[in-house]
Structure formats: structure tokens, C-alpha cells
Amino acid sequence: MEKATIKGIPYGVARFDEVRNENFYYVDKTMYLPLLENTSKYLFLIRPRRFGKSMFVSMMQEYYDIAKADRFDTLFDGLWIKEHPTALKNAFQVIYFDFSLAGAGMERLEYTFNDYCCAELDSFIKQYKDFYDETTFSKVLAEKDAASKLRLINAEARRKKYLLYLIIDEYDNFTNVILSEGGKEVFRNLTHASGFYREYFKIFKAMFSRVFLIGVSPVTLDDLSSGYNIDWNISQDPQFNYMLxxxxxxxxxxxxxxxxxxxxxxxxxxxxxxxxxxxxxxxxxxxxxxxxxxxxxxxxxxxxxxxxxxxxxxxxxxxxxxxIRTDYKKLKMLADIDKGNQRENRMSVIEEIAATGSIVINLKTSFPAEYVTDDNNFRSLLYYYGLLTMKRSLGRR
Known part of the structure; x- marks a missing residue:
């Protein structure tokens, strides 16, 4: 093997196009695309940090994006999907959000979130400029409210029968910041009633042909479900166990x-x-x-x-x-929750795990933020954060 052809180690690399264009080693996961397509149009997946989530959704973006059809043969050469393409290959205009970039704290929370979404939607309309008339293009760029930009894009895409695919990486990162820094009451105000974050998911529900949301926590999933109730949670689906x-x-x-x-x-x-x-x-x-x-x-x-x-x-x-270590704020949040769970003459959950090496869980697929302190919910949260894993079943749940 010639030295020049040796593939690089993709440590810290999260973009599929970078891995493929710059000759990094890639573990092929493209065989899961048909399975996802045949499962549901609206999918949720929860996995721990640093498990290849960003790489996978970046690969999805390259595969489904109509503007990148001319790059398919190059990007997917030698991969499973190259020989088994689906009918949806390069069939969508893709809106891609990475909510880990949407603000860094509680200060000016709504502004920073809106600012990030506006920037991504401006990039979207520029990417697909040839698909839209000049009036729509100009209106989207002139609008300062991200929700309004989405509505403008949606109206024209529906009129012209364009297929739109929404991919959100770290969909729960924004609310994890709220939960750890602002507490449950602030979190509830933003994800219930007329909270601005929940309002976005109302738009998503009506706008996109397909949606894929991926993150770490099941908390947001439950709190947004009434505003976004067309999802299919594949987090414990055995056919996707090895997908990431x-x-x-x-x-x-x-x-x-x-x-x-x-x-x-x-x-x-x-x-x-x-x-x-x-x-x-x-x-x-x-x-x-x-x-x-x-x-x-x-x-x-x-x-x-x-x-x-x-x-x-x-x-x-x-x-x-x-x-990969759990960040200190999240660890503090977990410790504070665990402290609040303690009962008289009883070890905390974390103390029990440290003492026995395992713990019994009735694994919850989702739960509201206000019930995160309940024993099974908290134990489940440790599992979703990657601090616990499945050992054996004690019977049917």
C-alpha cells in the first residue's frame, strides 16, 4: 500500500464530505438508508455523545440533497448505497440545523436561536436560488424572523411541489442548556404553550416531506410531542442497534x-x-x-x-x-437531580450504581421535564447519556 493512499484517522471529523474528499477512513453505514426510508417519514433517534451522530446525518444530507446529485458517484464510490440506490436519492431540498450551534447560554436565548436559524435559512435559499423566483428569494433574505422565513419557503415549495427534508442534529442541545442553567420552569415555558421553541416544531410538522431528528435526551422529545406529534421513535428499534x-x-x-x-x-x-x-x-x-x-x-x-x-x-x-467526558454543567445537573431523589435510609441512584455496579430500570422512551426527578426517569436519563447500558432483561416491561 502506497503511503500517499493510506487513509487518515477521522478523529474529530464530523462531516461526511470531508471524510470522503480528504481520504479519511469511513465505516460504511449507508445500508441503513433504505431501512430508515421504509420505517417512517418522521423519525427520532437518541444516542449518547460521540457516537457518530453528526457523521451519519451529514451523510444523509449528501445523499438526499438534490443540489449535490452531481457529486453522488464521487462521494459514495465504494459504499453499499452506490450499488443499491433508493428512489429518493438526491430528491430533496435539505434544511439542515445543528442546534449545538444555536446559542451558548441563557442570555438572549431567543435572539441567538433566531439568529442562528436565520443564517441557516439564508444559506438554504442561496443554495437553491435557481428553484425559486426572485421575489421569494429577496423576501426570505430580507425577513429577520426565522419562523417567517420558514413560512415563505414553505409556501413557494408547496406551490411548486418541491420535496423538503429537515435534518436536525443535536435537536435537544438547546433545551439541555435551558434545563441545566435555567431550571425546569424556564424549560417548560419555552417548550409548552406559546414558547418560541415549540412554535418552530408546529411549523416543521406541516412543512416537510421527511424529518430526521437526532440527539441525546428524551426530555425534549416528550415536551415537544404535542406540538410535533407525527414522529416515530427508533431509539430502541433492534434493526437500528448497529446504525451508530x-x-x-x-x-x-x-x-x-x-x-x-x-x-x-x-x-x-x-x-x-x-x-x-x-x-x-x-x-x-x-x-x-x-x-x-x-x-x-x-x-x-x-x-x-x-x-x-x-x-x-x-x-x-x-x-x-x-x-468525551460529560461536561461539568450536565454532570452537576445529574448530581443535583440525584440528590433531590434521595429518600430517608436509602442510597441515591448514583451511590447504588457505585456500590453494586448495576441498577434496575424500567426504561422510559420519553418523559416531561417536570418529571425528570422520578426514579425511573432519572435512571433512564443516565442510560441515554451513555452512563449506563443494557445488561439483561428481568421480564416483560
Whole structure:
């Protein structure tokens, strides 16, 4: 293998086009696109941080975007979907939001959210300028309210029968900030009644042919459901258990690739590396039906470990990547919730986990913010944040 052709390690890279154009290693997940299409037009998926969510939705954006049809052969060459394209390939105008970029705190919350959405919608109308008349184009750019921009785009797209696809990455990040910094009452005001965040989801419900929302927390899902009630939650669907994250087969194939390319030591023992990583990065499971199957690895952790082995010929001294650690505000929020859950003569949930190594959960698919302190809801929240995983079932729920 020539040195110039060796694929880079995509540690910290979250854009599919960057991975494909700059020759990074890519674990093919394109075979899940037909499954998603056949499941529902409106999908929710919850996974822990650093599990490949942004990479996956970036791949979806490239696949479905009508403006990128001329790049399909280049971007998807050698991948499963290249030989098995669906009828919806490059059939949509795509609106893509990453709500982790929509504000950094409680100060001027509504303004920063609106400002971010306006910027993305301006980019959208410029991207698809040839599809819209000059009047619509000018009105969208002149409008200062993001909801109004959406309505203008929706009206013209409906008139011309354009298909619109909404993809939102980190859809719950915005409300996680509210919940951790402002508390449950502020959160409720923004996601109920006439709260501005909930109003956006009312527009989304009527506007898009297909919607894919992905994030970490099930809290927002429940609080927005009455304003957005056409969703299908696939978070525990067994056919999507391996859609994000790396299987052990994926990791082994990746490490063997870098060993054959001469990037790992000639005497590198891949099986020993897998055994070393397992206690730290493995053991994730997202569907009860898959508990006896191969467990999943956290993507970020695997790439972090591999980068050390390639660059230094040894594992990292700190096996946990600092970039994946739960941020302090979120950790404080969880600790405060747990403290509020304590009963007389009873350990907190976190104390129980530390003492016994496991805990019994009736896993909730969603719950309102005001009930996040309930025992099963809080335990479920730890699972969705990636701090717990499925071990075994104690019977039918």
C-alpha cells in the first residue's frame, strides 16, 4: 500500500464530505438508508455523545440533497448505497440545523436561536436560488424572523411541489442548556404553550416531506410531542442497534487496515488491543432484542485510542478521551437531580450504581421535564447519556 493512499484517522471529523474528499477512513453505514426510508417519514433517534451522530446525518444530507446529485458517484464510490440506490436519492431540498450551534447560554436565548436559524435559512435559499423566483428569494433574505422565513419557503415549495427534508442534529442541545442553567420552569415555558421553541416544531410538522431528528435526551422529545406529534421513535428499534457506533468487527477491520498499511507496529496484537479497549469503550447496547449479540464501541474512543497507537506505538495513558467526558454543567445537573431523589435510609441512584455496579430500570422512551426527578426517569436519563447500558432483561416491561 502506497503511503500517499493510506487513509487518515477521522478523529474529530464530523462531516461526511470531508471524510470522503480528504481520504479519511469511513465505516460504511449507508445500508441503513433504505431501512430508515421504509420505517417512517418522521423519525427520532437518541444516542449518547460521540457516537457518530453528526457523521451519519451529514451523510444523509449528501445523499438526499438534490443540489449535490452531481457529486453522488464521487462521494459514495465504494459504499453499499452506490450499488443499491433508493428512489429518493438526491430528491430533496435539505434544511439542515445543528442546534449545538444555536446559542451558548441563557442570555438572549431567543435572539441567538433566531439568529442562528436565520443564517441557516439564508444559506438554504442561496443554495437553491435557481428553484425559486426572485421575489421569494429577496423576501426570505430580507425577513429577520426565522419562523417567517420558514413560512415563505414553505409556501413557494408547496406551490411548486418541491420535496423538503429537515435534518436536525443535536435537536435537544438547546433545551439541555435551558434545563441545566435555567431550571425546569424556564424549560417548560419555552417548550409548552406559546414558547418560541415549540412554535418552530408546529411549523416543521406541516412543512416537510421527511424529518430526521437526532440527539441525546428524551426530555425534549416528550415536551415537544404535542406540538410535533407525527414522529416515530427508533431509539430502541433492534434493526437500528448497529446504525451508530462501531461493532467489534468494524474495529477489528479498521485496525487490521492500519496494520497492513504499516501504521501500527509489525508485532501489534490486534486482539490484545481489542481486549484492552473493551472495559473502557465497549458494552453499549440500544435494543433489548440485541442484548445477546455483539456489543458496540464508542466511535470517538476507538479513534482516540487508534491515533495514539499509530502516532506513538502505545495506548494512551488516560484511556478516557477528555473530549468525551460529560461536561461539568450536565454532570452537576445529574448530581443535583440525584440528590433531590434521595429518600430517608436509602442510597441515591448514583451511590447504588457505585456500590453494586448495576441498577434496575424500567426504561422510559420519553418523559416531561417536570418529571425528570422520578426514579425511573432519572435512571433512564443516565442510560441515554451513555452512563449506563443494557445488561439483561428481568421480564416483560
Amino acid at each position: 457506533g462501531f461493532s467489534e468487527s468494524d474495529v477489528r477491520e479498521m485496525f487490521l487496515y492500519y496494520k497492513s498499511a504499516g501504521k501500527l507496529r509489525p508485532d501489534a496484537d490486534i486482539e490484545a488491543m481489542l481486549a484492552e479497549m473493551k472495559p473502557w469503550y465497549n458494552n453499549y447496547c440500544f435494543a433489548e432484542e440485541c442484548m445477546d449479540d455483539e456489543r458496540l464501541y464508542n466511535c470517538d474512543m476507538v479513534l482516540y485510542y487508534l491515533r495514539y497507537q499509530v502516532s506513538r506505538g502505545c495506548p494512551p495513558k488516560e484511556m478516557v478521551d477528555k473530549n
